[in-house]
Amino acid sequence: MSATNLKLSESLAARIRAHGVETYPHECCGALLGRDGEAGAPRLVSDLLPLANRRDDSPRNRFELTPDDVRLAEKAARDKGIELLGWYHSHPDAPARPSEYDRDHAWPWYSYIIVSVQKGEPRDMTSWRLQDDRTGYDPEAIEISV
Amino acid sequence: MGVKVIIPTPLRAYAGKQESVEVQGATVGEALTALTAKFGDLKKHLYTEDGRLRSFVNVYVNDEDIRFLQKDQTGLREGDTISIIPSIAGGA
Numbered sequence: 001m002s003a004t005n006l007k008l009s010e011s012l013a014a015r016i017r018a019h020g021v022e023t024y025p026h027e028c029c030g031a032l033l034g035r036d037g038e039a040g041a042p043r044l045v046s047d048l049l050p051l052a053n054r055r056d057d058s059p060r061n062r063f064e065l066t067p068d069d070v071r072l073a074e075k076a077a078r079d080k081g082i083e084l085l086g087w088y089h090s091h092p093d094a095p096a097r098p099s100e101y102d103r104d105h106a107w108p109w110y111s112y113i114i115v116s117v118q119k120g121e122p123r124d125m126t127s128w129r130l131q132d133d134r135t136g137y138d139p140e141a142i143e144i145s146v
Numbered sequence: 147m148g149v150k151v152i153i154p155t156p157l158r159a160y161a162g163k164q165e166s167v168e169v170q171g172a173t174v175g176e177a178l179t180a181l182t183a184k185f186g187d188l189k190k191h192l193y194t195e196d197g198r199l200r201s202f203v204n205v206y207v208n209d210e211d212i213r214f215l216q217k218d219q220t221g222l223r224e225g226d227t228i229s230i231i232p233s234i235a236g237g238a
Binding site: 055061064067084089098132134 | 154155156157159187190191200201202204206211231232233234235236237238
């Protein structure tokens with residue numbers, strides 16, 4: 001797959017970081033809504049839907065959203081005339097890199113944004129797309145606009 | 147039975163870019179087998195290497211979760227709609 005880019009505003013990036021700080025030391029999660037870029041153009045995230053982490057057994061290193069959450073996010077996007085482009089979550093006290101567990105539970109096409117939150121402070125934010133053959137992720141460049 | 151399978155957006159690239167696909171099957175298992183026979187690249191995103199539905203992949207017949215019906219043995223009627231909806235999971 002060719003390299004992909006994802007654009008979001010600084011205010012949306014700040015909301016993702018703030019969500020990660022708010023739920024620290026637990027993982028936060030939510031949906032990325034916007035428009036997919038045609039023919040190599042960047043994907044534009046124009047809205048977020050913060051959601052509750054459904055994992056109460058291991059929320060420090062796991063998150064889960066139910067099929068009803070997914071349907072809610074799809075409807076929220078549809079109501080705005082945009083698309084559900086992917087998901088964000090935090091890695092408390094862990095790097096902003098996808099884990100093996102992430103890879104086992106992912107689909108291609110979706111953008112997966114990960115924000116690292118170290119000792120309650122937001123650090124790196126990265127985005128990833130699962131490769132077609134499920135063997136790994138391709139990094140997706142994030143362009144943050146003012 | 148002719149049934150409609152709604153293809154989730156992330157997997158449309160593996161199903162001829164179609165939003166839905168008509169397949170034949172008397173059960174959910176048969177319908178999904180027909181779907182993945184037609185579009186082989188879909189299989190790895192729905193099933194594990196040992197042939198089990200991936201834990202985060204949820205299948206519905208007319209909005210009923212097949213886990214609460216007869217799973218892949220759930221019978222189908224002409225015109226039923228099968229939806230595939232993921233749970234989203236991950237973690238550090």
